[in-house]
Amino acid sequence: MYFPTLTSAIILAFALVAKSSPTAESPVSYQTIQEFNEWLANTDADVTFVGEPIDKAHGITLGSRSALNTRVTYCSTRSGNICGGTCTVYTGGATCLSAPGTSCLSATNNVAFCDRGGCGGSCNNFANCGTRLDGGFCATPGTASINVGNF
Secondary structure (H helix, E strand, O other): OHHHHHHHHHHHHHHHHHHHOOOOOOOOOOOOHHHHHHHHHHOOOEEEEEEOOEEOOOOEEOOOOHHHOEEEEEEEEEEOOEEEEEEEEEEEOOEEEEEEEEEEEEEOOOEEEEEEHHHEEEEEEHHHOOOEOHHHOEEEEEEEEEEEOOO
């Protein structure tokens, strides 16, 4: 009499545990030069370039330090899964970028985005992006600065 009820309860408990167990999140995908070029060719964003010069035809950083450079694209507007609006593209080495009003970003290496200026306050790594967007972008509402470095 109690056996079917107990068996059902055990099966239900296992099912609930299996359903509530977190699944492994897919690893972050840093934006490639090809993805950047595709985004640049198709965006209607107002784009400003800062930092090291890039060969716009190939998206390649010019200069002998290009292997050490990180490209970060950060924008003011997120619309659904699209990042755009007014965007800045930084190409260069370790620095703290002032980025008030940033809503989303992408990077070719890991960077930290922070809710205060001067790369202070609460910071999160791009590698741990909570809300991924199209084209290798990450939603980063409330970002005020971006720490570009060797993470």
